[in-house]
Amino acid sequence: MIERPRGTRDFLPAEMKRRRCVERKMRESVERWGYEEIKTPTFEHLDLFTLKSGEDIVDEIYSFEDKGRRKLALRPELTAPVIRFYVNELQNEPKPLRFYYFDDCFRYERPQKGRFREFWQFGIELIGGRRDLANFEMIALSVDILRNIGLGKFDLHVGDVSLLKKAVSSQRDDLDEEKERKIFRLMDKKDEEGLKTYLAEIGIDAENLSFLMSTLDPIEEAKRIFGDIDEIKQLSTLLDLLSAYEIYPKIDLSIARGLDYYTGIVFEIYAEEGLGAQRQICGGGEYDLIKLFGGREERSRGFAFGFDRIMEVLEIEKEEENMIMVISTDDCRREGIKVARKLRKKFKVELDVMGRSLKSQLSYANSSGIKKVVIVGRREVEKNFYTLKDMNNGEQISCGEEDLLEMIANL
Numbered sequence: 001m002i003e004r005p006r007g008t009r010d011f012l013p014a015e016m017k018r019r020r021c022v023e024r025k026m027r028e029s030v031e032r033w034g035y036e037e038i039k040t041p042t043f044e045h046l047d048l049f050t051l052k053s054g055e056d057i058v059d060e061i062y063s064f065e066d067k068g069r070r071k072l073a074l075r076p077e078l079t080a081p082v083i084r085f086y087v088n089e090l091q092n093e094p095k096p097l098r099f100y101y102f103d104d105c106f107r108y109e110r111p112q113k114g115r116f117r118e119f120w121q122f123g124i125e126l127i128g129g130r131r132d133l134a135n136f137e138m139i140a141l142s143v144d145i146l147r148n149i150g151l152g153k154f155d156l157h158v159g160d161v162s163l164l165k166k167a168v169s170s171q172r173d174d175l176d177e178e179k180e181r182k183i184f185r186l187m188d189k190k191d192e193e194g195l196k197t198y199l200a201e202i203g204i205d206a207e208n209l210s211f212l213m214s215t216l217d218p219i220e221e222a223k224r225i226f227g228d229i230d231e232i233k234q235l236s237t238l239l240d241l242l243s244a245y246e247i248y249p250k251i252d253l254s255i256a257r258g259l260d261y262y263t264g265i266v267f268e269i270y271a272e273e274g275l276g277a278q279r280q281i282c283g284g285g286e287y288d289l290i291k292l293f294g295g296r297e298e299r300s301r302g303f304a305f306g307f308d309r310i311m312e313v314l315e316i317e318k319e320e321e322n323m324i325m326v327i328s329t330d331d332c333r334r335e336g337i338k339v340a341r342k343l344r345k346k347f348k349v350e351l352d353v354m355g356r357s358l359k360s361q362l363s364y365a366n367s368s369g370i371k372k373v374v375i376v377g378r379r380e381v382e383k384n385f386y387t388l389k390d391m392n393n394g395e396q397i398s399c400g401e402e403d404l405l406e407m408i409a410n411l
């Protein structure tokens with residue numbers, strides 16, 4: 001027996017129904033803000049993902065050589081692919097460009113609850129726009145999506161990686177990229193003890209950076225240290241605009257994000273319950289990839305929801321099954337098929353494929369939760385009428401062809 005690969009999943013119809021229902025609401029949400037769907041390939045040149053993050057990231061990626069010895073990778077995320085597409089073909093389009101996507105991503109990670117090797121992201125990229133207005137749109141839209149799908153309990157954290165980088169690099173002139181990354185990683189994990197130990201090891205006073213992790217008023221703290229610089233003004237304006245949308249995030253200047261391309265405002269959303277360690281259901285921010293990929297400077301930003309994590313925390317009411325079954329026996333199959341065709345213009349209709357008797361088709365309908373049945377037997381065909389049966393209460397009525405659609409709808 002062949003098992004499915006580690007970190008992947010199979011989905012049964014009931015789960016696919018739940019997923020499609022949420023996907024639909026997410027699509028509706030972003031389309032109401034003027035976003036349009038975009039599609040990029042499942043695999044890309046490996047360079048697309050290593051250009052910014054370095055070769056280390058290869059360990060976390062599904063990469064391979066094709067028969068033409070090209071180094072390729074299954075996409076671990078969609079921001080780099082969308083920006084590659086933009087730089088290749090869309091740079092001259094009028095701004096802003098509002099794109100959204102819903103696709104699977106692949107990461108070679110250790111699977112656990114909420115962490116898979118194939119998972120789905122629902123995300124947007126907003127290319128162009130004045131920083132404050134576009135950042136407002138990015139964050140407000142992410143919250144709008146959660147409100148629309150009915151996920152009420154979440155924490156929104158907003159930070160700014162440029163402040164974080166400024167604070168860290170001001171500590172020592174000779175701080176190399178590796179040390180910086182390690183500091184960011186420890187901060188990102190909120191590992192205060194680990195951070196203290198490491199800072200002491202490389203000779204930095206942890207007190208100088210403690211304002212980044214402050215839970216009191218990080219903006220005031222940052223102002224005290226840096227003065228009223230542009231980054232802090234951006235954050236304040238963003239908070240003001242968000243409050244007009246009744247969104248009140250927590251400022252968290254220690255957000256470093258796992259990916260290396262972020263340059264400004266960043267944000268993360270965590271589920272309040274139900275996920276354990278993998279609580280982060282959304283992440284995003286302002287980034288710099290367009291120039292790196294050889295395009296003309298243009299600010300862009302975006303976010304992606306971990307769709308599978310959303311599905312784990314979201315409770316969805318089961319949709320009522322509204323299938324109709326047309327029941328006929330071998331001598332009346334042709335009539336049954338014709339009726340089913342007519343009904344399918346408006347309804348979901350199932351036909352017997354097992355060759356069962358009339359009685360066992362009825363009992364199949366009963367056990368599968370089918371609520372309405374149209375019987376097309378010899379009696380019906382000869383006398384030119386249909387028998388409609390309400391499976392909830394067993395009541396039967398007859399009707400002619402012209403009334404069928406109306407009668408079955410009202411049954």
Ligand code: HAM
Pocket residue numbers: 076077078079080107109114115116117118119120121123124125258259280281282283284285287301302303304305306307308309
């Ligand atoms: P990310 O934070 O790496 O950002 O991924 C976004 C979301 O995908 C995470 O918040 C998490 O919910 C989900 N996720 C990540 N890895 C896994 C996994 N192994 N299994 C299940 N869910 C996972 C990005 O990918 C950026 N491209 C977001 C972005 C868009 N930034 C700007 N634009």
